[in-house]
Every structure is written in structure tokens, then in C-alpha cells.
Amino acid sequence: MIDAIIFDFGDVFINIDKEHCHNQLKKLGLKEWNSELDILNHNYEIGKIDEIQFMGGLQKHIPNASVLEIRDAWNTVLKDFPENRLEFIQMLAPKYKMYLLSNTDRTHIEKFEHKFGLSFARDFYSCFEKVYFSFEFGFRKPDEKAFQFILNNHHLIPKKTLFVDDNADNIASAKNLGLKTWHLNPKTEDVVQLLDYMKNLND
Structure with missing residues (x-):
């Protein structure tokens, strides 16, 4: 029986x-996204560098x-946030212990809060026991430490915890730790179908 759910944010x-x-970056003159920029992005997403350093890079x-x-x-990179997803997570909040775990940076979160409004963002955040943004707590999926941190911090039992993400590597890490998973395909599936998916989970 699932009693806790950890959600990804993007997609x-x-x-x-x-x-x-x-x-859009190429239109500004970027020739290609390379390994140096991967490292820069990674360091920004785990809070090793600040926005000034990232943008300068x-x-x-x-x-x-x-x-x-x-x-x-x-x-x-940030597009729309369908309102029915907020309504769904608000409906779900009283029934499960829920957590948000996102690989993201301060720039994107500030943009999200500005684009949709602080009221919308607070309504969303309030659905979760705790919101974990990689740039704030220093771990980034698929690093198993990101999952282990949440499991330990909230005394969660892996086999009673469901992890929802669109990224195969992140799903694999969660499975390695014994979590139940839903590898959501954003092109064909929607998080609002979660309860239907959970009916088919094996205990």
C-alpha cells in the first residue's frame, strides 16, 4: 500500500x-551545447555556483x-502549468504524504513564481510535506543520495513510496533503492491519471 509519493516537477x-x-540560445549565438555547459548547468543546479556565475559562464x-x-x-524552457494538475494535487494532498523533488536552478524557480504568480506557486507548494529543489539541498537526480536524503529525513519506507518522473535514469535510481515508480511519458500520459496507474501497482 502506497502511503508516500515523491513527484518530479518539470514535465x-x-x-x-x-x-x-x-x-533560443542558438539565436543569440550559441554554437552548440557542450560538455563544459553540462558541467556549468550541473553546478548551478546543485547550488555550487550562483546565478551571476552561471550566466557569466x-x-x-x-x-x-x-x-x-x-x-x-x-x-x-518553462511552458504552461495546466490548472487541472494543481486541482488534482490539491485533491490528493490530504490522502498521502507528498514531496516534490526537482533538478532545477534558482533562475527557473524565480521565473515560475513570477510567471504564474506567488499565490499559484504557494498553493502548489502547500500540497507537499516538503519541496526539494536541487539548488537548495545540494543533491540532483539520478544521484541516489537525493532519494536517500528524503527517505531518511521523513522516515519513508521505500516499498510504500511511489516516485513519479519522466526521466528513465531517475526512475532507475529510485528502483535501485526499492521505491515503486511511474515512468510518466508526458506525450501520452498526465499526472492526473495517477490514481488509475496506482490501481495496477503490485504491493
């Missing part, structure tokens, strides 16, 4: 488009664009 609740974001690859232009392009 589970808020729709995202990484390809569109990269195209991006600007080295896009020298003719301003930091503001780069920041705006970076935030185009």
Missing part, C-alpha cells in the same frame, strides 16, 4: 521544452548577447 506538473530553450559562449537576453532565453 510532470509544469510543461517544459528544452529544445526550444536551446534554439553562458555568456562566454554567447559573447554578443547581454546577460538579460541570455536569462530570458534560458527561461523559455
